Structures are given as structure tokens and as C-alpha cells.
Amino acid sequence: MVMETRTRLHPLSSKGLPAYPNGWYALAFTAELPPGSVLTRAFMGQDVVLFRTRSGVVSVIDPYCPHLGAHLGYASTVEGETIRCPFHYFCFDVNGVCVSTGYGTKPPPKAVVRAWPVREQNGLILVWYHAEGRVPDWDVPPLDAGGYSPLVWRAWELNSHPQETTENSVDIGHLSIVHHYDDVQMLSDLTCAGPCLTVRYAMFRPAPFAGLVRGTRSQFTIHVYGLGYSLVEVEIPRFNIQARLFVLPTPIDVERITLRIAVSTRIVRRPREVHPLLGLLPAGLTAPLLNRILPGAVLNGLAHDVQQDFEIWQHKVYFSPPILAEGDGPVGRYRYWAKQFYSDPMPPALE
Numbered sequence: 001m002v003m004e005t006r007t008r009l010h011p012l013s014s015k016g017l018p019a020y021p022n023g024w025y026a027l028a029f030t031a032e033l034p035p036g037s038v039l040t041r042a043f044m045g046q047d048v049v050l051f052r053t054r055s056g057v058v059s060v061i062d063p064y065c066p067h068l069g070a071h072l073g074y075a076s077t078v079e080g081e082t083i084r085c086p087f088h089y090f091c092f093d094v095n096g097v098c099v100s101t102g103y104g105t106k107p108p109p110k111a112v113v114r115a116w117p118v119r120e121q122n123g124l125i126l127v128w129y130h131a132e133g134r135v136p137d138w139d140v141p142p143l144d145a146g147g148y149s150p151l152v153w154r155a156w157e158l159n160s161h162p163q164e165t166t167e168n169s170v171d172i173g174h175l176s177i178v179h180h181y182d183d184v185q186m187l188s189d190l191t192c193a194g195p196c197l198t199v200r201y202a203m204f205r206p207a208p209f210a211g212l213v214r215g216t217r218s219q220f221t222i223h224v225y226g227l228g229y230s231l232v233e234v235e236i237p238r239f240n241i242q243a244r245l246f247v248l249p250t251p252i253d254v255e256r257i258t259l260r261i262a263v264s265t266r267i268v269r270r271p272r273e274v275h276p277l278l279g280l281l282p283a284g285l286t287a288p289l290l291n292r293i294l295p296g297a298v299l300n301g302l303a304h305d306v307q308q309d310f311e312i313w314q315h316k317v318y319f320s321p322p323i324l325a326e327g328d329g330p331v332g333r334y335r336y337w338a339k340q341f342y343s344d345p346m347p348p349a350l351e
């Protein structure tokens with residue numbers, strides 16, 4: 001089923017890849033859009049406007065009011081279950097349909113603004129992009145947030161591409177060179193199932209954890225859904241810590257992405273399992289403190305590591321085929337899997 005043909009088919013990024021792969025992309029975190037609020041985001045070469053109705057429904061719409069063209073991200077307000085344009089008070093529902101005018105007259109039937117397919121789950125507001133306007137044919141699986149902390153996050157704007165940043169998950173070679181991880185082991189072979197790719201590693205991270213403890217051995221299970229959403233389940237057995245990391249590259253335009261990372265940690269009930277010394281204090285005191293600082297500490301570690309990639313990502317190009325070597329990891333299989341997210345055959349890339 002085709003929703004609507006978009007007009008900007010397959011522009012090329014300077015990386016040599018089609019700029020906008022099909023799939024789900026994060027536009028905001030749930031906590032950034034409380035009921036009654038409006039946000040504007042740059043997405044795929046245009047603005048989109050997010051609003052949340054008073055009852056809590058999220059909508060993502062094109063920015064320009066079909067009446068006389070005001071930008072709905074500026075000076076608009078949420079009125080009940082609609083967004084109200086500031087210019088002549090036309091109101092649009094979550095489907096982008098004009099349901100009233102500021103004059104109390106009948107809304108023009110053609111006064112409709114495009115509403116994007118949207119999902120809100122796992123603390124994220126995700127929007128679906130498809131170059132040919134197809135409706136979603138897969139979803140990011142919902143997670144049970146029970147027993148986990150609220151998300152904390154960081155975001156950067158980078159010259160890069162979702163396929164390039166996501167390729168990090170399978171680029172085993174760079175883990176020791178760029179990130180200085182030791183003893184990187186693949187715990188299971190990469191598996192691909194439709195839009196989902198899964199890979200598991202164990203590694204030793206010599207950098208201090210939470211600014212205190214030097215060196216931690218961690219296990220990572222990375223679930224990649226499309227090129228805009230990766231969930232990394234981390235276990236640090238030594239401290240009995242489990243965390244969920246989200247890595248979320250979203251195209252701004254043909255050259256730039258917003259890279260969001262977010263962390264949620266499993267709530268610690270028995271602090272002595274994290275460190276025996278914590279058992280010397282009453283759990284009623286240490287557990288809340290630990291649960292307050294842990295997500296931020298894990299986020300800082302992730303932010304530290306992901307920033308080590310930035311200079312390389314921002315200046316690299318995409319070679320196809322690449323000249324691979326033993327020790328690279330399953331880069332070729334990742335790239336074959338990634339082809340499904342492009343509507344066109346892959347164009348000839350830089351040789």
C-alpha cells in the first residue's frame with residue numbers, strides 16, 4: 001500500500017550512499033514532548049512539527065499550514081486534541097485534517113497537512129520514512145520498562161550517515177584500535193532476520209567506569225532495527241549491572257545526522273551486589289543514590305566512547321566494495337543486509 005509519493009527521491013549524500021534509508025528514526029525522547037507542547041525538528045531535508053495533544057497522543061506533521069502557509073512549529077498552540085495555527089487559528093487533528101477555522105466556518109476539505117507514521121515506545125518518538133511513501137511493514141519491538149530507570153540522553157549533530165554510524169556494530173577491528181577495548185570476542189555469529197540484525201560481543205574496557213573503577217569486562221548484545229535504531233543490551237557481570245543503550249542516528253539532510261544516545265539501567269535493589277563495600281551501608285540509603293547516579297555514569301562512558309568515532313565518521317567516505325582484511329568483522333554481511341533499506345538499487349559508490 002502506498003501512502004503518498006514523496007518528491008525528493010533518493011538524493012545522494014557525499015558519503016556515496018543514498019541519503020535517506022527507509023525505516024524508523026527517533027525525532028525526540030518522550031520526556032521532551034509533554035502534553036500540550038510543540039517541537040520542530042529538521043528531518044530528511046525539511047522541517048517536521050511534533051505535537052502532543054492534551055490527552056497524550058503524539059503527532060508528526062509537515063510544517064506548513066495548508067491555508068496560507070504559516071509554519072506550524074512557531075507560535076502555534078495545542079488546543080485539546082488539535083494543533084492551532086497562529087495565523088488564522090485553523091486547527092488540525094493528529095491525522096493532519098483541519099477540523100475548525102478561526103472564523104467558525106466550515107474547514108476547506110483540502111485543508112490537510114501530511115501526517116507521518118509515528119510510534120511512541122521505549123521512551124522514544126519514532127517516525128517512519130519511506131522513499132516511495134510506503135506505510136510501515138515492520139516495527140521496533142516494545143520493551144518492558146519495568147525495573148529500569150528513565151532514559152537519560154545526549155545528542156550531537158554530525159556529518160555522517162545512519163549506515164556509516166550503524167556499521168560500527170559489526171566493525172570489530174576498530175573496537176580495539178579506536179576504543180582501546182581489549183580481548184574482543186564475538187559470542188555468537190551475526191544473525192539477520194528481516195529488518196533486524198543481532199550480534200553479541202564480550203570485551204574488556206580499560207577506561208575507568210563511573211570515574212572510579214579501572215577496567216570492566218562487559219557483554220554486549222546489539223539489536224539493530226533498520227539503520228536508525230540500535231538497542232545495545234549491556235551486562236557488566238563484575239558489578240551486576242545491566243543497561244540498555246540506544247544509538248539513534250536520524251538524517252537532518254543529505255549531509256548531516258542527529259546522533260542521539262540514551263541509557264536506561266536496571267534498578268539496583270541490593271547495592272552490595274554492585275560492590276561489597278556498599279553492603280556496609282543500609283540499602284535504603286545506598287540504593288536510591290546508586291540508582292540516581294548509575295544511568296548518568298553509564299551514559300558518560302558511552303558518550304566518551306562514541307565520541308572517539310566522530311572525527312573518523314565526519315571525514316570518511318563510503319567505499320563499495322571495501323578492501324576487507326581478516327580481523328574486520330562481518331562488515332560485508334552487514335552491508336548486504338543494509339541494502340534492503342534503500343528503494344533504489346545501490347548507486348555506484350566512490351571507488
Ligand code: FES
Binds near residue numbers: 069
Ligand atoms: S496560515 Fe494557518 S490558519 Fe492561515
Ligand SMILES: [Fe+2]
Binds near residue numbers: 168174178305309
Ligand atoms: Fe566505534
